Amino acid sequence: MSSPADLKFTSSHEWARIEGDVATIGITAHAAESLSDLVFLELPEVGDSVTAGETFGEIESVKAVSDLKSPISGEIAEVNASLPDNLSNVNNDPYGEGWMLKIKLTGTGDLLDAAAYDKLVADAS
């Protein structure tokens, strides 16, 4: 399965959709599928700042708890506040309803394009 070509990716399986100076971020379909049964998600608040490559939240499945790493640096403009109560959206629509944060962007980390990310996933499996 190909990842959406309009997104950028981290090697830790987050995605970013950069539109002007705002980036929307979430976790990839591969990450959602690997985690599967999600039980908990903790996101930061509007106005908090995030740094590319650093932890912005936690996501937990039955079997494991993982840190979420931001692909983007900037200030949080919007949080998908209903997502922690609707975790199936992360599994079912990771690039749509499963979005996590909108960030007013000041910088990006070392990001992969869709082809490079898909290769990374393919090589790891």
Place this chain on the structure above:
Amino acid sequence: MSAAAELKRTPLTDLHAQAGARLVDFSGYAMPVQYEGILPEVERVRTQAGLFDLCHMGRARFTGPQREEAAQALVHVNVSKLKQGAIRYSFFAREDGTTMDDVLIYRDIDGEEIFFCINAGNRERDLVHMAEVASRFDCTLQDQSEELAMIAIQGPASVRTLAPLCSPMPDGEGLAALKYYNFYRGTVCDVPAMISRTGYTGEDGFEIYFPTDQAPAIWNAMLESGKDLGVTPIGLGARDTLRLEAGMALYGHELDDTTNPVEAGIVTKPIKHPHDFCGRAAIEAMVAAGPPRRLVGFTTESKRVPRQGYELFADAESTGCIGTVCSGSPSPTCSTTVGTAYVTTGHHETGTTLYLDVRGKRTPVELVPLPFYKRAR
């Protein structure tokens, strides 16, 4: 080359892969952790039934004139009082009382062997321990892990799934009449098999042992037999939640090289029979003195999953850790989050509120009796 290529495979690994299971390393075997998802698989076993590949587990037997004496040197149950066809849960302990493994011991119907089912991860050292004991008696130890396959069917539809495939009991009664923790020798799909009414889920069900080369055929026959009853394969992820809900110990979590059967709640009273077994003196001393820590169950409103090694505290601020988590999981059956922990005696009473440190944040948990789930009978 990926790490998965070096893992051992069971006779059913290819079928799991074809069915879309996610395979992981479990005790050196490539085993299915899940098919449709851990939580739906738990629900399926509680309401319908599921099939489990247990070929990775260890299987061994004692034969010969002193097989009973050898078995007795290993386990805390009174082997001479075990009825033919009976199964008991026990453990292998060291002289200091610590647990090497937990086991099922089967006393054969025709009285010719004592059979053990042991954990995959402890198999090699269990066999060394068993061989050492066997050498002191006139008996033979045989590792049957490779020659015998093991499959479980667990859930309310187990009898209806398995009965059409297996021979009746030697007394002519059907499978439904087999008592819990009993077994018989018969056939499954006309293949000679040990049919055991045991399991690791808290549901009704069976574990069957038969020649390894028949595993794919019997697996598929059971899926076919249970198709209209909702039977599907179940992974180790769901198995872990099922056994935890049922309050059953998993070696490496509730039991390990540092625990003993008294604090684990397996032995709670002085042992009445006169037979010695490895670890008896230390275990009896622990019963007499009372264990300094105890295995407890707890529930929490939190969605955070209590994980092995997380610490417990007596209140929301104190610094002295009084307990450590063994296992935890969301419990779809109980609609809460459940866990087990060892806590210092005195903090172990049912109803006590303790505080669990989840990655730096404390969340209250309530101690409750084990098991968390008991099926209606």
